[in-house]
Amino acid sequence: MGSYLVLYDNNWADEFNVEGFTIYNEEDYIKFKDRMVEAEKYIKEGNTIEHYFGTNQGIEFGRGYSAELKDCYKVREITDEQAVMIKELFNVRYDYGIFFPIEW
Numbered sequence: 001m002g003s004y005l006v007l008y009d010n011n012w013a014d015e016f017n018v019e020g021f022t023i024y025n026e027e028d029y030i031k032f033k034d035r036m037v038e039a040e041k042y043i044k045e046g047n048t049i050e051h052y053f054g055t056n057q058g059i060e061f062g063r064g065y066s067a068e069l070k071d072c073y074k075v076r077e078i079t080d081e082q083a084v085m086i087k088e089l090f091n092v093r094y095d096y097g098i099f100f101p102i103e104w
Contacts (some may be wrong), residue, residue: 003083
């Protein structure tokens with residue numbers, strides 16, 4: 001069984017980049033993909049999803065906002081050994097930087 005490196009990359013108001021990553025096992029990655037499908041359906045129904053960070057900064061998806069949720073996430077399958085190495089190099093257990101799970 002492998003792991004999945006999921007990268008998040010977006011830009012806030014053309015002022016700064018918002019980046020981060022997480023590593024999922026197979027089970028959690030399947031949940032992530034299912035949640036992404038639900039989120040895209042939610043947006044197509046005319047709703048918005050907001051990712052907040054900092055004290056008052058947020059990125060909105062839906063209702064004509066330029067950012068596409070799915071375009072902010074890139075996925076790469078990695079070995080379990082690579083997952084361990086990445087976690088050790090960045091000294092993290094779960095996420096690094098700003099990584100937004102699919103929630104609303």
